[in-house]
Amino acid sequence: MSTSRRGFLKGVLGTGAAGAAATALPGCAPDINPAPVTDVTASSAGTVDLLVSRYPDLEPVGGAITVRVPGEAVPLLVVHTKSEGGRDDFSTVSSICTHVACPLGFDGKDVVCPCHLSRFSPTDGAVLQRPATVGLRSFKTDYNPGTRVVSINLRAGEDNFPAAVNGQVTLPFSQFPDLRNNGGAVTGVPTGYGLRIFIFRQDDGTLSAVDSICTHQQCEVEFRAQEKDLFCPCHASTFTLQGEVTREPATLPLKRFTVSETPDAVIVNGVQ
Numbered sequence: 001m002s003t004s005r006r007g008f009l010k011g012v013l014g015t016g017a018a019g020a021a022a023t024a025l026p027g028c029a030p031d032i033n034p035a036p037v038t039d040v041t042a043s044s045a046g047t048v049d050l051l052v053s054r055y056p057d058l059e060p061v062g063g064a065i066t067v068r069v070p071g072e073a074v075p076l077l078v079v080h081t082k083s084e085g086g087r088d089d090f091s092t093v094s095s096i097c098t099h100v101a102c103p104l105g106f107d108g109k110d111v112v113c114p115c116h117l118s119r120f121s122p123t124d125g126a127v128l129q130r131p132a133t134v135g136l137r138s139f140k141t142d143y144n145p146g147t148r149v150v151s152i153n154l155r156a157g158e159d160n161f162p163a164a165v166n167g168q169v170t171l172p173f174s175q176f177p178d179l180r181n182n183g184g185a186v187t188g189v190p191t192g193y194g195l196r197i198f199i200f201r202q203d204d205g206t207l208s209a210v211d212s213i214c215t216h217q218q219c220e221v222e223f224r225a226q227e228k229d230l231f232c233p234c235h236a237s238t239f240t241l242q243g244e245v246t247r248e249p250a251t252l253p254l255k256r257f258t259v260s261e262t263p264d265a266v267i268v269n270g271v272q
């Protein structure tokens with residue numbers, strides 16, 4: 001199941017800029033290693049189930065594993081945060097540091113980057129210590145003490161945003177009036193997709209919709225209303241509202257969705 005840590009660094013970092021950064025800074029490494037790697041598959045509903053007894057690195061409190069899931073852009077760091085009164089807690093965050101993409105470990109309290117010592121909350125991915133300034137993505141994680149299964153939901157969305165149904169997200173004008181107006185913008189995370197999407201009514205009245213995951217190192221981009229663009233807080237790439245790159249280091253466009261409209265709603269297609 002588990003691969004070696006050397007295998008992790010080779011497999012996850014590869015030979016790109018992140019790998020170069022990691023190998024260029026060995027003297028900075030604290031006494032913590034990236035969590036060992038396991039390859040798993042997700043269910044068709046986007047749930048990863050881990051039987052804790054099969055993962056000795058995860059079993060003790062303070063334990064952690066890195067989980068690679070086919071089709072997911074970034075591996076996951078699953079950590080065993082506590083055990084109190086017979087109740088165990090686990091949580092899951094993205095396992096790649098938002099600074100320059102080193103793989104992350106867990107010291108029993110915080111998620112830690114071995115490269116330059118950034119620290120993150122294991123429960124919500126918030127930055128606790130720089131140089132990283134952007135938090136990690138967190139994933140809904142449940143533990144069943146009866147079956148000893150940790151379930152990670154990769155497709156969880158926001159309660160107040162429409163779900164993706166057969167790859168379609170329908171945004172009624174009654175709920176999202178901004179989409180009637182030129183210059184209008186709406187964002188949210190559809191259940192069933194699990195990633196933030198943006199929908200825009202351009203100044204010329206046309207519609208566009210794009211995914212939020214930056215194509216450089218998978219940070220989440222932000223909408224800047226004043227600049228009318230999408231900005232990646234990790235390394236400052238920018239994109240048009242149609243997803244085209246306007247500033248590197250990203251070189252590939254954001255994932256785009258096709259958009260249509262009826263008299264009552266905007267419909268975003270291909271959200272899967």
Ligand code: FES
Nearest residue numbers: 097099100113116
């Ligand atoms: S890569 Fe620099 S702190 Fe993580």
Ligand code: FES
Nearest residue numbers: 214216217232235
């Ligand atoms: S992740 Fe590097 S610019 Fe977006």
